[in-house]
Amino acid sequence: MSAALAFLALVAAVAGWWLARHGIMAKPWLEPGLPAPVAPGSAFAEEAGPVRRAKAGLVVFLAVAGSLFALFVSAYLMRMGAADWWALPVPRILWINTGLLVVGSLGLHGAQVAARHGHPAVMRHGLLLGGAAALAFLLGQILAWHELLALGHGLAGNPAASFFYVLSGVHGLHVAGGLVALGRTMPRAWRDPGSARARVLVELCATYWHFLLLVWLVLFGLLAGWANDFAEICRQVLS
């Protein structure tokens, strides 16, 4: 469970830092009256419009999704210690898929920057690139599954293959969910590209894409077997 604990330690550090900035040492019984905002981030209802709420919502969601993937990785690390484990050949297409995910992330990053500087045409191209790259990534993942199946690595059997299908599947579902969000962002970005709401939606999509890229890089490293030494250390610590 080392990966999950490491992730939770990160969450705890962020939460502790946040609490420390928000007056956890205050003595509320001595302080009637209206406080000034204790920290710049502590907005009250009327200041905290839908924008801040949406951003906070995404951050919390990423923490949940991060916890999910960290736990899958933990399970992977524990299971790979068993005797029936043997490494999986890495389908060549995974490299292309990784590249696609990077392109998608860059595209949305570009869209976000363009939105901030008021270039609607560039922003739209960035959004399209991000969406197309994510779609191509999903197709590529399906091709990778086919390739593995053709090599005789079915779902049951080698546990490394089982994990590959489950992990890439869960990640793919998150990408698909991102595509739904992007699909809801696009009409607004076309209709009303200058609005604050469109800008925020693009920003949220970009953040989510970066997150999924990061998760995929970790998963890819793990599935391709580069993390074996690291995994070995983790198993030594917690077994």
Place this chain on the structure above:
Amino acid sequence: MATTIHGHGPAETVPPAETADVELYHPHSWITRYVFSQDAKVIAIQYSLTAMAIGFVALFLSWLMRLQLAFPGALEFIDADAYYQYITMHGMIMVVYLLTALFLGGFGNYLIPLMLGARDMAFPYANMLSYWIYLLAVLVLVASFFTSDGPTGAGWTLYPPQAILPNTPGQDLGIVLMLVSLALFIIGFTMGGLNYVVTVLQGRARGMTLMRMPLTIWGIFTATVMALLAFPALFVGAVMMLFDRLLGTSFFMPAIVQMGEQLSYGGGSPILFQHLFWFFGHPEVYIVALPAFGIVSDLIATHARKNIFGYRMMVWAIVIIGALSFIVWAHHMYVSGMNPYFGFFFATTTLIIAVPTAIKVYNWVLTLWRGDIHFTPPMLFAIGFIVTFLNGGLTGMFLGNVVVDVPLSDTMFVVAHFHMVMGVAPILVIFGAIYHWYPKITGRMFNDLLAKLHFWVTFLGAYLIFFPMHYLGLLGIPRRYYEMGETAFVPASTVTLNEFITITALVVGAAQFLFLFNMFWSLRHGRPAGGNPWRATTLEWQTPQTPPAHGNWGRELPVVYRWAYDYSVPGAAEDFIPQNQPPSPTERREAAT
């Protein structure tokens, strides 16, 4: 800490925010108002009623189990398989579908916006979806009762390999429905949980700093954060076990020969599932306990007319307990054959968690000390909780030690321990909280006499049930046994004791119908409660209408000038000062100096 008071000046009043700039969903028809509602208060009631309905199913199952234990064979339809199915469903329903759903989905939805001075949750649509997915999860779970081989009988921990092996009851469809239902529950909860957290972070009224939040909110908030991080572990376990069961993978399934036949599984790790399960399962204890801690603090302060003793320490203790509860999970696995040093580590963390918990108990007692205690039903239940949680927690100190746990593991002692600490104790808080907020939710008072009768039967009855059960455990009576039969080490007196426990359990269970009757009868016949019958300080009691209308606050949002516990303030006109009351001239002078 006077440095935090500036900006508007310590004591000025400022104009509150008005409705115009608040985006609020407005229902247009009966269906969107009461069925597919996006109003947190309606969702809260939907969550609570569903949770209580399924909770009564679990209560009924416990009756059946008790009847079997006291009078083996008396009821013919209870065979060994049925008994295991009752155990499994009783445990899972009570822990996940009743307690978690009621505390977070029920009280969380009702109280977070009202206590923080918000109009509604941050994402009302997702909040509505959360309830409907929860309902679907409950229905999927209930559906397993109607499959050909019934619900799963794997025990509520669903340990593989036996959970998915042939000859375990419910192996065909029951276990699949259980895992699907859990996955749905987690998805639905995540949608709700996002709302609770973001509303606390971003939805507070002007002046409601973190350290002015009532402890109820602190408890629910911290528990939600924990649940959001811990439920994924159960999700991972459920998904991987579904793959093992349906698609033949071997995540958890080792090589097994059953009835002389080699199964297709091989190499999997049942211990891996135990780690995942308890990585969720232990935080789950505190996901249920922390809201209870918070609510009890508010009930005690209100009904003893005293500020909560050590508010800051109470907040810190909640946060610290939440964090620590993630590193104690393996104390459920001392007998799983893990490294003994590993067990030592987890015993240490387990005992450390007793420190912040003890701080909370001391602070509750010190809040009561020389308070103006009113023995209202909410207060009775709150005091009942403190005693029960303390009792259950003390046996937890026994079980947290490896050497004590090993002989007691899988005995009735464990059953008695966790029923006291996370069964009876949180349920007492739930009853106390329902009695406390019932006047706000319905606008009517409940029948006081019935409520007190309900308390005494439940409280005393719970002790008559679970205290003797500790003794049975010390004698070595194992848990999960369908019947003991002729066993040399078990004295004959245990039979009488089991009969006594069962009869008490039937009475206590029946007493819950008193509660149900009271709730429904008072809806129509209770006397009108008024806006603030307990004379409480927190914002939910200061709404312009009772029950609060859609949008909670009318035109103007409340502004918060003080913490939640200004009870019996010396020199004040009344013995409570609502959170939204501006500082008096005296307070202004004091703040200025």
